[in-house]
Amino acid sequence: MIRLEFGVRTLGRTRLSVSPVAEAVEWLKLVADGRRHPVFGDPGPAARGVLRHPDVALVVDLLPPAGRDYTPDLLTPKPRTGSWKEILHTQIAEIEATGQDDVDAQVLSGLQKHWGRPLSPRVRRLAESGRLQPRLAAGLDRFWHEALHDGWPSLQSVLDDDIAGRSKIIAEHGVGRMLSEVHPRAGWSGDALTIDSRYDITLDLTDHDVVLTPTVLNRTELMFQLDDAAQVTVYYPACRAGVTGRRDxxxxxxxxxxxxxxxxxxxxxxxxxxxxxxxxxxxxxxxxxxxxxxxxxxxxxxxxxxxxxxxxxxxxxxxxxxxx
Missing domain, CATH: 1.10.10.10 (Winged helix-like DNA-binding domain superfamily/Winged helix DNA-binding domain)
Structure with missing residues (x-):
């Protein structure tokens, strides 16, 4: 069980936001695995072609292998406020500015711990020299623009619809109700967000803001990043309302x-x-x-x-x- 303890100040700073980079990472996982999306189908030759770029290939090296679920949080910085274009720009900049301590903890130590296998020599060499961060930022930026940019408006409409619906829940019933309904594995206890998980983690988020991020390209899973309390983000599958009429x-x-x-x-x-x-x-x-x-x-x-x-x-x- 994961227990994220909010407190009054944290609850007041809880917000909903899209994450263009998180969607790019989900799309990249699918492309790198050679899979089709159950809704959006084949990623297409442009998405597969950009995998050959060395910076994109570096990002692929940090994606979890089969049977593992840990991805370094530094690949998906917590969304800041602003339009989706501003959020994307800021996320890419934050990846490039990632501190070496985070690289050491999440890449050099974290991947070995969570994956149980050594890093590729090129990732280790770049990580130890402090040159990995700008390469990852460039790789994700290139992949987003070449593989996801053209389809973003359709994704954005679903994300906006989800956020609008959950904002309505907050307006009518409060933040707690929205948190209790974000995913079947999540619940709200009155002062903490609890998540059914094989991990046993309790995290005090006092004085930190929490971002809940709908995702379209990940259709079922509840995901979370907890390496750093200042970067805590909970990702849940977006839900889009239907078109018309009450169902018989x-x-x-x-x-x-x-x-x-x-x-x-x-x-x-x-x-x-x-x-x-x-x-x-x-x-x-x-x-x-x-x-x-x-x-x-x-x-x-x-x-x-x-x-x-x-x-x-x-x-x-x-x-x-x-x-x-």
């Missing part, structure tokens, strides 16, 4: 089944398993089974209230019920 209940039943559709319809407010069992006249174990499936699908969020665990529809489920 019969259609929803076809999507999730009768029992789960009924539970979803009743979870506009937070309810416990026992309460739902009583309201729907079914066994608590049956309700728990269905809630587990809905939670894994990202359609309900859960949080602890004393000894009770409460469930509520997520925005993704709201869109399923009412796409307007």
């Amino acid at each position: 209940p019969a259609e929803l039943t076809e999507v999730v089944g009768t029992a789960r559709a009924a539970l979803l319809a009743d979870l506009g407010v937070a309810r416990s398993t026992a309460e739902l069992a009583g309201r729907h006249s079914v066994a608590a174990s049956t309700v728990s089974y269905h809630l587990g499936a809905l939670h894994r699908a990202g359609l309900v969020a859960r949080h602890r209230d004393g000894r009770r665990v409460l469930y509520r529809r997520t925005r993704r489920a709201d869109v399923l019920i009412d796409p307007s």
Whole structure:
């Protein structure tokens, strides 16, 4: 379990932002692995061709091998405020200005620790000499402009839609509600963001701002960077609302089944398993089974209230019920 302890000042400085560089890193992972994106398809010859550039190849050397998930945080600086163009410019500049201590910790020591294999000789040579940072910045900048620039408007529209929807949740229900619904693996305890994870980490973020960043090119995973409290960023899959009209209940039943559709319809407010069992006249174990499936699908969020665990529809489920 990862526990990010906010405090009042941190909660007041929590914000949502796009990260052009993070999207570039996700796209680069897919291109380097020779895979197709399930939505956007084949990356295309331009994206594959730019892999031959030596600076882009250096970035690829820092991407996690199969079975590993650690990527050095220095590749994805926390987004600052501003337009996406300003954010991109600042992120590239911050990569170039990365301190040598961070390179030592995240590259020279971190990759060996997390990947269990030695660095490539060229990465080690550049990292030890202090020449790695500008090469990585140039590589990501080149890859973004040659492989992602033309498709950015379509990605940006989804990211903007997600941020607008979550901003509405904050306006109507508060930051805590938004945090509790950001991903099925995440929850809000009242003073901390908790994340289901194989890592056991507690991080005090007092006096630091936290950025939550929607991603389009990573469609399912909740990701986080925690190497440096000042750089903490949580990445979650963006959710885009549908186009028009409230979904017919019969259609929803076809999507999730009768029992789960009924539970979803009743979870506009937070309810416990026992309460739902009583309201729907079914066994608590049956309700728990269905809630587990809905939670894994990202359609309900859960949080602890004393000894009770409460469930509520997520925005993704709201869109399923009412796409307007």
